[in-house]
Amino acid sequence: MPRTDRLLRDPRLSVAVERLGVDVVKGAVREAQRRAREGRIPPEDVPETALALLPGTACGLRPVINATGVLLHTNLGRATLSAAARQAVQEAAGPTDVELDLATGVRARRGRSALAALRGRVPSAGAAHVVNNGAAALVLAATALAAGREVVVSRGEMVEIGDGFRLPDLLVSTGARLREVGTTNRTSAADYAAVIGPDTGFVLKVHPSNFRITGFTRSAQTAELTGLGVPVVVDIGSGLLAPHPALPDEPDAETQLRAGASLVTASGDKLLGGPQCGLLLGDPDLVTALARHPLARALRVDKLTLAALKATLTGPPTPTARALTADPARLRTRADRLAHGLAADGIDVRAVASAATVGGGGAPGVTLPSAALSLPEPYAAALRTGSVPVVGRLESGRCLLDLRAVPEQDDERLAQAVRSVRPGGEGRA
Template sequence: MAADPGGAAGPAGPAHAVPDARRRIPRTDALLRDPRLLDATGRFGPERVKSAVRRAQQQAREGAVPPDAVADAAVALLPRTASGLRPVINATGVLLHTNLGRAPLSAAARQAVQDAAGPTDVELDLTTGVRARRGRTALAALRARVPSAEAVHVVNNGAAALVLAATALAAGKEIVVSRGEMVEIGDGFRLPDLLVSTGARLWEVGTTNRTTVQDYAGAIGPETGFILKVHPSNFRITGFTRAADVGELAPLGVPVVADIGSGLPAPHPRLPDEPDARSQLEAGASLVTASGDKLLGGPQCGLVLGREDLVRAMSRHPLARALRVDKLTLAALEATLTGPKTPTEQALDADPEQLSRRAELLATALRADGVDARAVGSRATVGGGGAPGVTLPSAALSLPEPYATALREGPVPVVGRLDGGRCLLDLGSVPAEDDRRLAEAVRRVRAGER
């Protein structure tokens, strides 16, 4: 039979001389021996890594990935962290940004959390071998930080501290509170609803803008559990106002519970109007409740400080067990209290001139790389309900507005703010050691990378 003049080949002809590229896709076991995927298995577990490998192999079968790049594709499909939480650079200028987890922990606190991740002596006396008070060293550190308190206790957040006080000291009784202090504490949680849920009854006194000591005195009776003083969060009332302070209320003959919210342990020169635990106790407060993850600069927890008999009643109440903190929180809290300055303290004490120099250096370096970057003055805020209305002198890196979204979506997310059609990266909330990472993130956007 004559050969086909068109050169068509039979089943064994040239069309099958080159193997199908899909046959070159590496086997799963071979891919899992890649050092990067071996390391990922230790961080994410074998099933998660195998799933990424299978997805990468499927991409190669569909022609989207070359066979020799399957391992790279599998690595790219893996998450950056073992949880859904992603570390970000907070360049908003809000020191305690609630949406970003409030206070960043110090290096000492982070190390303490890592050290406490395994078995610890959290409730064991290693000398005697018998059960010991839970978190005793953290409680001792808190007591030492605020020596005006006779006793201390720690629960899982600031609202829990107030709930435990109301439950242990005023369930079935009355809590006397000013109408001007019936606040909403965030995310729709309102103080009246929180307190009433404990079985206490609220006796509101005064008006929105004016409450006197006589208003409180007129409400006190045999059913009074305590007087509650609440520091307003995220707002200020100005003008024709009057509020009775703790020193005026202490002589009225019933316990005074001061909820200071932001957890400042002692007065701070840049926050002259922010209540602190030491001053409130010295003025006569029976108890102070506060958050640990705000101006204290520690982990999320609720602090209870004050009279020994009241703190004991709270700590021995059945609800205290449901509100207790874990060993990691205790470790971070103790390291915060006994260690060096926290990032929050450093930010509060930052030198405005030094912030300006950092901004100028960053802007100059980025302009050399073709970025429209400028150093500008700025005003930072405390955030987290602390020091409402107070601003702190700061400096920022000003970039074109589109950078805001690109930086937020980058591999190292940077969260800034928009102001006057520009993206501002406020250095008041950025530790100096993060300047290099900040600049790299901006350069990545300039280069069109994500």
């Protein structure tokens, strides 16, 4: 059995130590040695096996191909960063002028270029601030404006945002008291007006972004609430900054501010297509007060997020934007080409029509025409655990690999991943 110290002197493993760290490489060596002791590999194969067991990077996360048909899949990290945003993160990894004015040598506002870019994309915003996620934006607003006071909100907008996190619990944790008005399906502006008083911190409108209520319904619009004498905070959730033709019913920041909202909160890693962060846009005095609140320090974003956000706002269309506007005919052409090539290799595959969704708590009920590769059901698990993990979905007893969220330049990687696996592990790479 090759000794650990001798294996670590192998030039290939020595290079890996510099890239991944000695503990990671030792772990791979010991696993390879264990396999040799169990008779699963011959001892002379230990070095090659150890190399094969090494991760590609030290980050602990495995890149996957998102073939689920959900553009913003929460379990897969939501929005894919653009090439411009990725480059910006690399450039910001070292020392930067994140809080320094190089011309004067004095301290400057943190993230000023990203904030300026955000205001440029939302002209009706008098000011902008960024925190570490969408829920944090709402928490900061509630803490600064309504701790010990009331937040007036419709019963039909008391949403659960995922993984058991509920909006009422989030707001109450800030010290605010909830004043519910209306009913589940109908709430009017008069319902809000009837309870406004000295203890009102603000009126909150929440976009029910992960469900829809249809039938006998009514909800007050932002413009109807702006004359009540208290701030109107609108949580649009999905991060759409301006109207989008593919999502006519999805609220956006610019429209809400023009309608009179005092403050709009949103997420940066959803329809905006950027890094995880929370956006606050609106009245300059209000935003400044929130940015100076002591809690804002605990919720601030790092320089990497600011760099990625700036590049997302000013760079070329994001992968999310491209997926949202993908041509269904082009998707079908890609699926047909991939299916033809894979079928020639003896794989049970066919191109089929599919329906994609936005996901990430955005655009509930909206489906986007797409195309997919249809494979036998056992491929789902085999692909998830392959050398290049591919995550699809199961439908009618088949594994579907939807192409709408898969960049066209990844088509060959997707095809190779399918070729490299066989249900049950046969031929798995």
